[in-house]
Amino acid sequence: MSRLSVLAGPGLNEGMEHLGEHRARLGELPRDGAGVIDVLERSGLRGRGGAGFPAGTKWRTVAGNARGNAVVLVNGAEGEPLSRKDRVLMETRPHLVLDGAALAADAVGAREVILYVGADHTRARDALQRALAERPADEWKRTTVVSAPVRYVSGEESAAVHFVNDGVALPTAVPPRPFERGVDGRPTLVQNVETLAHAALIARLGDGWFRDLGRGESGGTALLTVTGAVPHAGVVEVAQGSSVGDAVSAAGGLSSRSSAVLLGGYFGGWVTADEAWGLSVDTMELRSRGHALGCGVVAVLPEHRCGVVETARIVAYLAGQSARQCGPCVFGLRAIAEAMGRIATGGAVGDDLDRIRRWSGELAGRGACRHPDGAAAFVASALRVFGDEMVLHARRGACSGGAAARAAVAA
Amino acid sequence: MNNQLLWYTTRGAGAVSLVLLSAVVALGLLARARVEGRGWPRFLTVALHRDLSLMSLVFLTLHIVTAVVDPYTHLGIGALVPFGSYYRTFWLGLGAVAVELMLALVVTSLLRHVIGARLWRGVHWLAYAAWPVAVLHGLGTGTDAFSRWLLGITVVCVASVLGAAAWRFLSPGDPLARERRAAAAAASAPTSMVPR
Amino acid sequence: MERQAVAVDRIRCDGRGACAELLPEMIRLDDWGYPIIDAGPIPDHLLPHARRAVKSCPVLALRLRAAAPAGVRQ
Numbered sequence: 001m002s003r004l005s006v007l008a009g010p011g012l013n014e015g016m017e018h019l020g021e022h023r024a025r026l027g028e029l030p031r032d033g034a035g036v037i038d039v040l041e042r043s044g045l046r047g048r049g050g051a052g053f054p055a056g057t058k059w060r061t062v063a064g065n066a067r068g069n070a071v072v073l074v075n076g077a078e079g080e081p082l083s084r085k086d087r088v089l090m091e092t093r094p095h096l097v098l099d100g101a102a103l104a105a106d107a108v109g110a111r112e113v114i115l116y117v118g119a120d121h122t123r124a125r126d127a128l129q130r131a132l133a134e135r136p137a138d139e140w141k142r143t144t145v146v147s148a149p150v151r152y153v154s155g156e157e158s159a160a161v162h163f164v165n166d167g168v169a170l171p172t173a174v175p176p177r178p179f180e181r182g183v184d185g186r187p188t189l190v191q192n193v194e195t196l197a198h199a200a201l202i203a204r205l206g207d208g209w210f211r212d213l214g215r216g217e218s219g220g221t222a223l224l225t226v227t228g229a230v231p232h233a234g235v236v237e238v239a240q241g242s243s244v245g246d247a248v249s250a251a252g253g254l255s256s257r258s259s260a261v262l263l264g265g266y267f268g269g270w271v272t273a274d275e276a277w278g279l280s281v282d283t284m285e286l287r288s289r290g291h292a293l294g295c296g297v298v299a300v301l302p303e304h305r306c307g308v309v310e311t312a313r314i315v316a317y318l319a320g321q322s323a324r325q326c327g328p329c330v331f332g333l334r335a336i337a338e339a340m341g342r343i344a345t346g347g348a349v350g351d352d353l354d355r356i357r358r359w360s361g362e363l364a365g366r367g368a369c370r371h372p373d374g375a376a377a378f379v380a381s382a383l384r385v386f387g388d389e390m391v392l393h394a395r396r397g398a399c400s401g402g403a404a405a406r407a408a409v410a411a
Numbered sequence: 412m413n414n415q416l417l418w419y420t421t422r423g424a425g426a427v428s429l430v431l432l433s434a435v436v437a438l439g440l441l442a443r444a445r446v447e448g449r450g451w452p453r454f455l456t457v458a459l460h461r462d463l464s465l466m467s468l469v470f471l472t473l474h475i476v477t478a479v480v481d482p483y484t485h486l487g488i489g490a491l492v493p494f495g496s497y498y499r500t501f502w503l504g505l506g507a508v509a510v511e512l513m514l515a516l517v518v519t520s521l522l523r524h525v526i527g528a529r530l531w532r533g534v535h536w537l538a539y540a541a542w543p544v545a546v547l548h549g550l551g552t553g554t555d556a557f558s559r560w561l562l563g564i565t566v567v568c569v570a571s572v573l574g575a576a577a578w579r580f581l582s583p584g585d586p587l588a589r590e591r592r593a594a595a596a597a598a599s600a601p602t603s604m605v606p607r
Numbered sequence: 608m609e610r611q612a613v614a615v616d617r618i619r620c621d622g623r624g625a626c627a628e629l630l631p632e633m634i635r636l637d638d639w640g641y642p643i644i645d646a647g648p649i650p651d652h653l654l655p656h657a658r659r660a661v662k663s664c665p666v667l668a669l670r671l672r673a674a675a676p677a678g679v680r681q
Binding site: 368 | 616617618619620621622637638639640641643
């Protein structure tokens with residue numbers, strides 16, 4: 001990666017890049033007010049929190065709704081357990097994030113910036129606070145740091161706004177959406193930290209530079225958390241349009257054989273390894289093939305682990321992380337988790353598998369937020385990739401690999 | 412005008428209003444308790460609750476009008492002002508209070524799609540005040556031979572409402588409500604929130 | 608005239624089920640009593656029933672709004 005990329009530069013993953021080093025590497029941040037929105041739109045930058053919404057469009061919408069009273073909410077909550085990229089970014093390149101926040105505040109006419117981080121992510125929060133202290137006075141005067149409980153749904157847009165307004169990090173029923181009425185009822189731009197970091201580079205180097213950096217339709221680079229059967233698990237930066245195989249190589253290649261990859265984290269889905277290696281790391285490309293980049297997690301299933309057991313564990317986690325505000329999610333997801341648990345341990349009841357199919361089919365779109373949708377898509381991907389294994393588990397309690405399912409799930 | 416007729420109409424309409432009002436309160440409680448069974452569709456409890464409350468308004472109007480125009484009671488329109496009449500001031504005043512509370516309930520309910528769920532629900536709690544006040548008004552203003560009947564009717568009404576209330580407050584409650592409370596508690600765990 | 612569709616506030620919905628009784632052509636209940644709604648445009652002959660269903664929801668969770676394309680399930 002060139003020194004002009006997000007993570008590249010001195011001391012990657014070793015420590016915080018202070019303001020002096022940051023300026024030396026990248027130069028001053030040009031302040032163009034609302035002009036940066038045009039550049040962003042041309043660059044095609046999409047949100048990196050998981051939804052992949054075009055950043056320029058979002059900024060323009062908030063700028064249009066605001067009357068000089070907008071709020072910028074920098075979303076670094078990173079609720080996905082497998083993901084590390086936002087934390088690594090905040091810990092090592094906080095000034096890129098703060099640059100992006102300053103650009104956003106100028107562009108939408110915000111006099112208030114909120115840095116929204118997880119309460120347990122102390123290193124990231126400390127780095128942001130230290131970096132904030134190095135910034136000009138007008139920036140740290142209008143910025144507050146807010147820490148939310150680290151739960152899966154805490155990073156959801158409306159949950160973040162809800163927490164800032166009322167102290168409860170649970171999604172709310174929309175409308176109104178944050179870009180109409182958010183913090184204190186004002187138009188609020190909620191943007192992921194990685195997106196803001198990319199915006200900070202685009203403002204300096206132009207939309208053409210960003211587009212050229214990508215290999216396919218999308219421009220720029222992407223931060224991915226590569227984990228599982230790789231020797232150097234961690235956060236890597238690859239050009240958009242690179243393959244998943246390239247990302248795994250950047251983490252040292254495979255440390256064991258693998259049958260499947262979890263792409264996009266718990267909010268994404270399983271892909272067979274053979275198909276995965278060739279997939280392009282590109283939000284829109286993946287979506288058109290029925291996959292999701294989500295928050296950029298690439299988790300390679302090691303051969304000694306059982307996909308059915310892992311799926312059961314993840315669904316149980318997702319059910320437990322439900323905001324528990326909507327009936328279909330609370331009861332439907334819980335029932336799916338219980339049935340999956342029974343299948344994984346060989347205690348399956350009669351038509352558990354059919355019921356899982358029916359329930360997950362009924363789950364999408366029936367909650368106030370997208371949590372049940374993500375869970376349903378995840379379960380559907382598991383049914384596709386591990387369908388045969390599930391039938392074996394349901395009958396015998398063990399998979400073709402002979403793994404001791406009961407012990408693994410009990411662990 | 413035959414005074415006896417007016418007087419009996421007042422008393423009769425009042426009694427019917429009490430019965431209807433008690434049914435309305437009981438149905439409201441049962442709706443909250445999610446009572447349902449075979450042959451009793453879910454929408455019926457709430458629909459009956461609503462229809463009977465409108466019907467009770469009709470009988471209430473009859474009760475109030477005949478009482479006001481009755482020359483024996485010397486009530487003017489001032490009777491509708493709580494405790495503003497000269498005739499059995501306190502007990503009549505209770506009746507006026509009950510009517511005003513009921514009007515608030517009915518008007519907010521008719522307009523609930525406009526005023527929103529939170530305001531509507533807040534005002535609806537006044538039902539727990541309106542009904543006992545109405546019952547007391549009925550007991551306090553009865554002095555004639557009719558009163559044994561009224562006492563009997565009142566006892567039945569009170570028993571029904573108390574029975575429905577027991578059902579409502581002793582039933583396990585909405586499973587989702589419990590989940591929501593637990594989740595909200597977990598999601599607002601102590602944090603280092605910097606005051607803004 | 609703009610077509611209307613049924614929508615529900617998922618957080619307010621308590622699974623009371625009155626809506627499914629009054630508009631069974633477009634609303635059915637899942638295993639736990641929560642509505643599965645056809646979010647397509649409401650046919651003209653069902654519009655009065657839809658309005659009645661909206662009025663009958665004890666917690667004001669049901670409402671009518673501008674329709675999404677037919678076949679979208681909510």
